[in-house]
Amino acid sequence: MSYTKRFYITLILSIPMLGQMVLMPFHLMMPAYNWVALITTTIIMLVAALPFWQSGWAAFKHHNANMDTLVAIGTFVSYFYSVFAMMTNREVYFESAAFITVFVLLGQVFEERMRNNASNAVEKLVQLQASDAEVLRDNAFVRVPLEEVVSGDVIRVKPGEKIPVDGVIVSGTTTIDEAMVTGESLPVAKGVDDSVIGSTMNTTGTVTFKATKVGEETLLAQIVEMVKRAQTSHAPIQKLTDKISNIFVPIVLIVAVLAFDIWYVLLGATAVHALLFAVAVIVIACPCALGLATPTALMVGTARSAKMGVLIKSGEVLEAVNKIDTIVFDKTGTLTKGTPEVTDIVGDEAKLLRIAASLEEQSEHPLASAILDRAKQQQIKVTIPTNFQAVEGKGVQAELFGQHVFVGNEKLAINAQISERLKAQMTALQKAAKTVVVVGENDTVIGLIAIQDVARENAKVTIGQLKDQGLRTVMLTGDNANVARAIATQIGIDDVIADVLPGEKADHIKQLQQSHRVAFVGDGINDALALSTADVGIAMGAGTDIAIESGGIVLVKNDLQGVVRALAISHKTFNRIKLNLFWALFYNVIGIPIAAGVFVGVGLTLSPEFSGLAMALSSISVVGSSLLLNKAKIVDDPALSTK
Amino acid sequence: MTQLITLVLSILIVGFVIWWFFGHREEEAVQANVADGTQQVDIVVDGGYSPSTVVLKQGQPANLIFERKDPSNCLEQVTFADFGINEFLPQKEKHAISIDTSKFGEYDFACGMNMFHGKVVVR
Numbered sequence: 001m002s003y004t005k006r007f008y009i010t011l012i013l014s015i016p017m018l019g020q021m022v023l024m025p026f027h028l029m030m031p032a033y034n035w036v037a038l039i040t041t042t043i044i045m046l047v048a049a050l051p052f053w054q055s056g057w058a059a060f061k062h063h064n065a066n067m068d069t070l071v072a073i074g075t076f077v078s079y080f081y082s083v084f085a086m087m088t089n090r091e092v093y094f095e096s097a098a099f100i101t102v103f104v105l106l107g108q109v110f111e112e113r114m115r116n117n118a119s120n121a122v123e124k125l126v127q128l129q130a131s132d133a134e135v136l137r138d139n140a141f142v143r144v145p146l147e148e149v150v151s152g153d154v155i156r157v158k159p160g161e162k163i164p165v166d167g168v169i170v171s172g173t174t175t176i177d178e179a180m181v182t183g184e185s186l187p188v189a190k191g192v193d194d195s196v197i198g199s200t201m202n203t204t205g206t207v208t209f210k211a212t213k214v215g216e217e218t219l220l221a222q223i224v225e226m227v228k229r230a231q232t233s234h235a236p237i238q239k240l241t242d243k244i245s246n247i248f249v250p251i252v253l254i255v256a257v258l259a260f261d262i263w264y265v266l267l268g269a270t271a272v273h274a275l276l277f278a279v280a281v282i283v284i285a286c287p288c289a290l291g292l293a294t295p296t297a298l299m300v301g302t303a304r305s306a307k308m309g310v311l312i313k314s315g316e317v318l319e320a321v322n323k324i325d326t327i328v329f330d331k332t333g334t335l336t337k338g339t340p341e342v343t344d345i346v347g348d349e350a351k352l353l354r355i356a357a358s359l360e361e362q363s364e365h366p367l368a369s370a371i372l373d374r375a376k377q378q379q380i381k382v383t384i385p386t387n388f389q390a391v392e393g394k395g396v397q398a399e400l401f402g403q404h405v406f407v408g409n410e411k412l413a414i415n416a417q418i419s420e421r422l423k424a425q426m427t428a429l430q431k432a433a434k435t436v437v438v439v440g441e442n443d444t445v446i447g448l449i450a451i452q453d454v455a456r457e458n459a460k461v462t463i464g465q466l467k468d469q470g471l472r473t474v475m476l477t478g479d480n481a482n483v484a485r486a487i488a489t490q491i492g493i494d495d496v497i498a499d500v501l502p503g504e505k506a507d508h509i510k511q512l513q514q515s516h517r518v519a520f521v522g523d524g525i526n527d528a529l530a531l532s533t534a535d536v537g538i539a540m541g542a543g544t545d546i547a548i549e550s551g552g553i554v555l556v557k558n559d560l561q562g563v564v565r566a567l568a569i570s571h572k573t574f575n576r577i578k579l580n581l582f583w584a585l586f587y588n589v590i591g592i593p594i595a596a597g598v599f600v601g602v603g604l605t606l607s608p609e610f611s612g613l614a615m616a617l618s619s620i621s622v623v624g625s626s627l628l629l630n631k632a633k634i635v636d637d638p639a640l641s642t643k
Numbered sequence: 644m645t646q647l648i649t650l651v652l653s654i655l656i657v658g659f660v661i662w663w664f665f666g667h668r669e670e671e672a673v674q675a676n677v678a679d680g681t682q683q684v685d686i687v688v689d690g691g692y693s694p695s696t697v698v699l700k701q702g703q704p705a706n707l708i709f710e711r712k713d714p715s716n717c718l719e720q721v722t723f724a725d726f727g728i729n730e731f732l733p734q735k736e737k738h739a740i741s742i743d744t745s746k747f748g749e750y751d752f753a754c755g756m757n758m759f760h761g762k763v764v765v766r
Contacts, residue, residue, distance in 0.1 A: 003716065055715035058690025059759075063664055066758045068715045112716060115755075119729075229727030234757075242757055250664040254657050261653045265646045291756025 003112060006048040007105035013040040014102050017095040034086055037094035041079060048101050049075045065249035067288050071104050073253070074283040078608060081275065091272070099609035100283055107616025111288070114623040118296050121303030122231070125224050128180050128199040133164035136208075153211045157202045165198040166213035174205030181220060182557040183309030223556070226311050230302040231295075235315030235574075238294045241581055245290050252285040252592070259596040276608060280595035284611035285588060288619040293580035296626035301573025304630055309556040310566045317552035318577075320536050321570035323517045327466055327563075328509060330522035330530070331477035331484065332453060334540055335491065335560070338523075340367055340453035342374040343434055346425050347447020350380060352439045356449055358382045359396045359407045367437060370451045393478065393501040395437075406440045410480070413438045418445040433486030435479055459491040462560045467492070469567070472516070476500055476508060476530075505530040521563055538563060565634060572632045580622050587618045672696040672764065681706060682744070688721075688732060689713045692752075692761035699765050705742045707763070711735070720755030723763075729755075 017037055020030050030036065049072070056072030059065055078097035085092045134141045136154040149155065149165055157163055163176065175187040178200040187203055190196060196209055198218040215221065234242075256278040263274035298315050305312050312318055329335050345352055357375035360368035361382050375382065385398035385405070395408010406412055410426070418438075426436050426448055434450040463473050474495045477484045484498035497508050505522075506529040512518045513535070520527070520534035523541070531537030531551050539551030541558025553570075555562035594604055595611045606614065673694035675682035682705040684697045689712040699705045711718060711732040721740070722729045725748075732738050742750075742763060750763045 051714040055690060055713050055717070058713055060663075060690065062691030062693070062695075063666075063668060064691045064759060065664060066715075066717050068717060108716060225727065228729065232722045232724050232727055232729045234724055238757075245756075245758055247665070250660050253660050257653050257656050257660075261650060265650055287758065288756065291758055295755065295757070 001047070001051075003105055003108045006051075007102070007109050010044050010048045010098070010102045010105055013044050014095075014098045016040060017098055021095065034092055034094075037092065037098075038083070038086060041082070041094040041098045044098050044101055045075065045079050048105060049079070049097070052101075052104075065253070067249075067286070069249050070252065070282050070285055070287075071100065074100050074279050074608060074612070077275070077279055077282075081272075085272075093276070093608075096276075096279070096608040100612035103609065103612035103616045107619055110616075110620045111292070111623050114620070114627055115292075115296065118299045118303075118623070118627060119231070121299070121306070122224060122227055125220065125227065125306070128162075128220065130162035130164040130199065134158075147215075149211055149214050151211055151214055154208055155211055156206065156208045158206050159202060159204055161202055163196045163198055163200050163202055163209075165211045166196065166218045167198075167209040167211040168193060168195050169207050169209045172205055172207035174207045175203050177201040177203055180307075181223065181309070183307065183562075184557050184559070219556070223306060223311060226313065226554070227302055227306045230312055230314050231299045233298070233314035233316065235294055235298065235319050235577060237319055237574075237577060237581065238315070241290045241293065241584070244585075245287050248285070248287045248290065248588075252282060255592060255596065256281040263597065277595070277597045279608045280597075280606055280611040281592055283608050284591045284595040284606065284614055286584070286591075286615045286618045289584035289587060289622045290581070292619060292622050292626075293584045294577050296623050297573055297577045297580055297629060300626045300629040301569060301576065305566070305569040305573075308562075308565055308569070308634070309559075310562055310569060311554040311556065312566070312570060312573075313552045313554075315577075317536060318570050318574050320517075320552065321519070321567060322574045324471070324519045324536055326472045326474060326512055326516040327519045327521065328474040328476050328512065328534070329493070330505070330520070330527055331475050331479065331487065333523050334521055335459050335475060335487065335493075336453040336455050338453065340370040340435070340451045342370050342449055343452045344429060344450035345447065346422065346429075346450070347439070350378070352447040352449060353378060353380045354382070355400060355405050355441070356407045356437065356439050358385055358400055359388070359398055359405065362388055363390065363396055367435065367451050371437070371449060403441050404443075407437060410436070410438060413440055413445050416440050416443045416445050422448060427482070430480065430482040431486065433483050433490065435483055455487055455491050456560055458560055462564055463492045465564050466567075467494070474512070476505055476520075478502065503529075506533040509533045538566060568634045572634065573629060576626060576629050576632075580625055583625070584618070584622055587614075591615075591618070670694075670696050672698050674698050675700070675705060677703070680704070683708060685710065685737075686761070687712060688718050690718075691759050695761040697761070697763050699742065699744050699763060701744055701747055701765050703744060705744050706739045707742060709738045709740060711738075717756065718754050718759060721752055722755060723750060723752045725750045728752075 020033055052068045052072045053076060055068040059069055075097045078093050082092040082094045130146060132143050132145050133149050134156045135144050135149060141156050146164055155164060169190055169192050171192060173191040175189050176196060177187045178184050178197055181197050181200055199220045259281050260274045260278040263269040263277050264271055302312050332338055353375045356371045357380060360371050383400060385400045388398040390396050391412060395406060395412040397406035422445055429436050429450045434452045437449040437451060438445050439447045466473055473493045475484060475488050475493045476497050478500050479498055481498040484496045488496045500508060509518055509520055509530050510533060517535045519536040519538060520530050521538040521540060522531055531539055537551045538553045540555045553566050591614055595606050597605060671694060673684060675684045682699050682703050685708045687693050687710055709721060709732050711734050719732055720729060721732055726743055728740060730740055744765050747765050752761045753759060
């Protein structure tokens with residue numbers, strides 16, 4: 001029988017006893033009250049309390065004890081004492097047994113509803129999926145169930161339909177509402193070669209796209225998996241309460257025996273009064289509040305953050321976020337847009353571009369695409385070089401038209417000739433926060449190409465917000481100090497670590513960790529080692545490939561504001577866990593002495609039934625407090641938080 | 644006199660509670676049965692998990708069949724924090740949960756509130 005049903009039956013059956021309680025102050029006695037109470041309470045015990053006795057006994061046989069043990073003992077003792085009392089013409093306490101059951105069930109019904117509410121979020125994410133897709137089969141679009149869509153399928157999506165799986169657009173343009181997955185509130189314009197995310201809403205145009213990821217591999221499936229893991233994870237702060245809750249119930253039983261002894265043996269109270277104190281102790285104690293404090297808050301917090309496009313890996317990460325005092329940013333692609341452009345060319349433009357583009361075509365360096373883009377614009381043909389050689393952290397060199405040529409940073413040109421004029425221009429460009437690529441031929445620098453990767457629009461605001469929170473901000477970059485400083489000043493970063501080779505990032509993080517707790521923000525692909533070295537790794541906007549392994553926190557949307565949001569929701573969730581744990585401990589620490597009669601001197605006592613009510617309210621309040629995390633204010637809109 | 648008897652009884656009860664709940668007990672580990680290449684262990688959920696320690700062979704697919712007899716909602720959820728599993732166990736029904744046995748190790752499982760514990764050992 002469900003808790004709800006048991007609760008209603010118990011409630012209806014306890015109405016006569018409730019009536020008697022109201023009549024009591026008027027010295028009115030219901031006729032044959034004891035018999036009415038005996039019959040109704042017996043039914044209540046059979047229907048509603050017996051399952052507690054069964055569970056309590058089953059747990060006892062396994063040397064376990066839990067809340068059911070306490071409820072079982074409380075109701076069992078009050079009921080059978082009352083039966084005994086009735087037979088021997090003493091005062092009965094049937095209402096205690098009945099009301100404890102009512103209140104405990106009331107608590108359980110509420111708690112169950114609220115817990116379902118808290119854990120529902122993941123199911124809601126899964127429900128976002130489309131159920132079918134229009135797939136190209138034998139030159140015609142046909143509707144097939146989602147499970148039959150395979151990678152490589154060409155899928156057509158009309159306005160108002162959901163994108164069924166992840167993929168890349170092959171024809172058409174449209175705008176897509178990705179809010180449900182990335183937290184981005186504005187629809188995003190998409191065209192050919194842009195990637196689309198499964199379960200997002202196509203709004204204006206019809207597009208066809210090629211499926212790249214289906215089933216378990218889609219971004220949404222990965223998000224669901226990550227949130228699920230986070231929700232079942234543990235936070236280190238829980239360890240203490242886990243220890244307490246393991247020994248909690250037996251300790252409460254011992255305290256109840258002691259309370260009985262002190263009242264009966266030492267203070268000379270009647271056995272009945274001493275028994276009532278003991279029962280009150282057993283009933284007021286609430287291991288559930290302790291047990292629910294962390295998991296419910298984690299559940300609500302991680303689900304809420306997932307909705308904002310912030311994936312938090314575990315309770316451990318959440319706790320670590322609260323200890324960080326330094327936040328390190330990778331520069332390229334994180335603080336800046338990551339798609340640099342050629343801004344200046346010093347020297348023979350066509351020649352420089354031809355050499356640079358020919359060499360850089362082989363390279364995967366982010367600066368290479370800027371040069372290639374420019375060469376394409378100028379319709380400059382590239383030639384395949386021979387003896388191509390990449391020099392790590394410096395650049396590339398090769399043979400082209402029989403000449404030795406090189407393209408790279410100043411380190412590569414350290415032994416080459418360079419005119420004073422070029423040197424001066426290089427410094428000027430670098431001061432303007434531009435990366436200068438030197439192009440050389442036969443040991444002479446023949447020209448410069450300046451490339452700039454501009455800062456993201458909201459970088460300054462974001463850094464400002466983080467500094468307001470008392471965090472030290474650091475920028476880590478492979479660029480030279482001049483370039484790095486210029487950008488840093490522009491956006492207000494505290495410290496700069498420049499000239500860092502790709503492999504050295506993690507070492508610099510380690511150095512900072514000697515005196516600080518460090519969070520590192522970078523993209524999930526190139527910065528895996530640095531991300532896992534930092535106390536908290538925040539992987540930013542890796543599109544449909546969320547790098548679950550490398551980052552403790554993954555930002556689905558490629559937006560710097562996500563960092564502020566991630567920190568804010570982590571703080572809120574962790575504070576809520578602390579509050580819940582404090583409240584659960586405080587409640588028991590105060591409640592048990594009150595029930596034991598420690599405060600009788602000041603007129604503060606609790607009958608067993610009110611102890612039951614207090615117990616029910618305490619676990620409801622913990623779950624309720626966790627659910628309130630859904631309503632907690634988080635900096636959501638950058639426009640709102642700018643001063 | 645009654646006082647004295649009460650006192651002696653109380654001491655006995657307290658002693659029993661401590662011995663019963665806190666005494667150290669050896670747990671019996673249960674090896675999985677293999678049928679059609681899948682390892683399988685039945686776990687009865689009633690006031691705890693019996694068996695509470697399950698031994699699985701590494702690399703072979705495995706199912707844990709949970710059967711909840713206990714009416715209490717304390718045990719209605721089972722969570723494996725290492726695998727991100729958090730499942731509802733319907734009462735009086737068998738509910739299979741498949742376990743990833745690709746890596747060696749000990750993996751704890753517990754009820755939703757972390758009051759009841761069990762362990763899967765992958766060897």
